[in-house]
Amino acid sequence: MLEVLPADVADLIEQGGVIAYPTEAVYGLGCDPDNNDAIEQLLQIKQRPWQKGLILVAGDYQQLTPYIDESQLTAEQLQFAKSKWPGPFTFIMPVKPGLSQLLSGSFDSIAVRVTAHEGVKELCAAINKPIVSTSANLSGQDPALSALSIKQQFTGIIAGLVKGELGTQASPSTIIDAKTGTILRQG
Structure with a gap:
C-alpha cells in the first residue's frame, strides 16, 4: 500500500483509486466523486449498499457547488x-440533477461537509474538488482509528494511505437536514 502526503494524492485519485485518509474523528475511505467506477469500487470494498448514499467532504464551500442544488x-x-x-x-442538501445516484443513493439529496481538518483540506485542494468520504471499515464494524488498522484491513485492496493525524473530535459529525434544520444524528 502506497503511503502519500495529502498534497501528493491527486494522481491516485485521478486514476480511479480508493484511498484511506485521516479525518476529524476516524479514518475515511474516499475517491473521486466524478468517477463511477471508483465509487463502485469503494462501495464494494466497504460492502455498503449504494442506496444509502455517501458523504462529500470539501476543503471549502465552492468545491460543493457542482453537487448541490442551491436553488432549492x-x-x-x-x-x-x-x-x-x-x-x-x-x-x-438537495442534489444537483444529473449527479450519479451512487453518491446520493436512493435519495434526492446529498450529504456534504466543509472540513476544518488541515490534512483533508490539503487533499481536496490537491484534487480541486470534494472527496467521497465514508468511514474506513466494513459495513457494521467499528471505523479504523490508526494507520496500522488501515494496513491490516485494506493492504492490497486500496490504492493508498494518506499520511497524517486524526483530528481531536471524539465522535462523527452531526448531521442536519438543511431544509428543515432537523438534527438527524448528534455528533
Whole structure:
C-alpha cells in the first residue's frame, strides 16, 4: 500500500483509486466523486449498499457547488449551513440533477461537509474538488482509528494511505437536514 502526503494524492485519485485518509474523528475511505467506477469500487470494498448514499467532504464551500442544488434552498438555509463550516457538521442538501445516484443513493439529496481538518483540506485542494468520504471499515464494524488498522484491513485492496493525524473530535459529525434544520444524528 502506497503511503502519500495529502498534497501528493491527486494522481491516485485521478486514476480511479480508493484511498484511506485521516479525518476529524476516524479514518475515511474516499475517491473521486466524478468517477463511477471508483465509487463502485469503494462501495464494494466497504460492502455498503449504494442506496444509502455517501458523504462529500470539501476543503471549502465552492468545491460543493457542482453537487448541490442551491436553488432549492433559501438564503437563510444556506447561511445556516455556512455558519457551521468549516467544522464537524454534515448537511443533507438537495442534489444537483444529473449527479450519479451512487453518491446520493436512493435519495434526492446529498450529504456534504466543509472540513476544518488541515490534512483533508490539503487533499481536496490537491484534487480541486470534494472527496467521497465514508468511514474506513466494513459495513457494521467499528471505523479504523490508526494507520496500522488501515494496513491490516485494506493492504492490497486500496490504492493508498494518506499520511497524517486524526483530528481531536471524539465522535462523527452531526448531521442536519438543511431544509428543515432537523438534527438527524448528534455528533
